[in-house]
Amino acid sequence: MLTSPTWQQTLADALLEAGVEVAAWVPDKRLAPIGRRLAERGVPLRTLTREEECFGYAAGYRAAGGLPVVLAQCSGLGNSLNAIGSLVIPYGLAFPVVLSMRGTLGERNPAQMPLGRTTVATLDALGVQAFPLRDPDDAARIVKGAVAVAEGARVLAPILLEAELEL
Amino acid sequence: MSLNPTDIVRAILEAAPDALAVSSLGTATSALRAASDDGPHLYMGGSMGTALAAALGVAEKRPDRTVLALLGDGETLMGAGSLWSLAGLAPRNLLAIVLVDGHYSITGGQALGVPDVFAGVAAALGLHTATARTADEVAEHVANLPRPGLLEVRYEDRAWPGPSPFVDAPVVRWRFEAAATAR
Numbered sequence: 001m002l003t004s005p006t007w008q009q010t011l012a013d014a015l016l017e018a019g020v021e022v023a024a025w026v027p028d029k030r031l032a033p034i035g036r037r038l039a040e041r042g043v044p045l046r047t048l049t050r051e052e053e054c055f056g057y058a059a060g061y062r063a064a065g066g067l068p069v070v071l072a073q074c075s076g077l078g079n080s081l082n083a084i085g086s087l088v089i090p091y092g093l094a095f096p097v098v099l100s101m102r103g104t105l106g107e108r109n110p111a112q113m114p115l116g117r118t119t120v121a122t123l124d125a126l127g128v129q130a131f132p133l134r135d136p137d138d139a140a141r142i143v144k145g146a147v148a149v150a151e152g153a154r155v156l157a158p159i160l161l162e163a164e165l166e167l
Numbered sequence: 168m169s170l171n172p173t174d175i176v177r178a179i180l181e182a183a184p185d186a187l188a189v190s191s192l193g194t195a196t197s198a199l200r201a202a203s204d205d206g207p208h209l210y211m212g213g214s215m216g217t218a219l220a221a222a223l224g225v226a227e228k229r230p231d232r233t234v235l236a237l238l239g240d241g242e243t244l245m246g247a248g249s250l251w252s253l254a255g256l257a258p259r260n261l262l263a264i265v266l267v268d269g270h271y272s273i274t275g276g277q278a279l280g281v282p283d284v285f286a287g288v289a290a291a292l293g294l295h296t297a298t299a300r301t302a303d304e305v306a307e308h309v310a311n312l313p314r315p316g317l318l319e320v321r322y323e324d325r326a327w328p329g330p331s332p333f334v335d336a337p338v339v340r341w342r343f344e345a346a347a348t349a350r
Contacts (some may be wrong), residue, residue, distance in 0.1 A: 049248030055218030060224025086213030
């Protein structure tokens, strides 16, 4: 019996179709199915030690002419601000990012709340526009648009995996 | 005669003239600018702790090219996790070179305050390692040390290399991308 792909698989497939060549991530349960699908389809999944390192790695990969994606939990954005603010943005190294939102609707861990609440405001303060994904049926469309923004408009393009996706 | 950072980077570039180099902020960027006459390298103007990570990205996109990460010692401490990633990803074309003088130069020469052990840590991670104290040793190890590797260069002449470490970021990126994708 054929099963239709999950939204995570659709999202991964859309990244691949848009030309993404490598993924850098720090493991996360909600991102794992995306990473697994990318790896199954031949996109190397690089597990690094810290989210900031993922942004540094992706910046270098982009500067060398490639198209990476970073997969991270939104709390990892807090770990990455210096790499984004003094490398990715000033050097014009644009790529898509998939941020798994914690600290929002349905969260039960108090430690996740502050960075979840400030994710969009932090990106906004850096001049980075975020693209929320709430409806699983929008996954392919939003990935396509985010990669267009990264490649064409040459700015960092974070897709936020909102809590509604799972509710 | 004691080595200064520009002498070290000059010896590195003579031993690997076609390499793509990524330099960490401060001393490494200034020395690379001086030694390469502003060659098309990826000079970090900030983002302390991410130069080795960026070099990993360059090395994986350009496996056919020799890639060098020129790192200060404070830089290497701040991005220490990337030593583990260097060992884990194990690119066959990347050499990390740590310029060790035991001090944070760009902020006024404050001592590191922690053990300045880099080759020893890298060896524990399974990386190829060496320590150099002269220009000849630097050149020999850059030419011959297997990758992925870490070369520790120890020096005492802490004279500032010269050129400003504050680079014009879009120009750096554009020139580097052209050099990295040229062949």
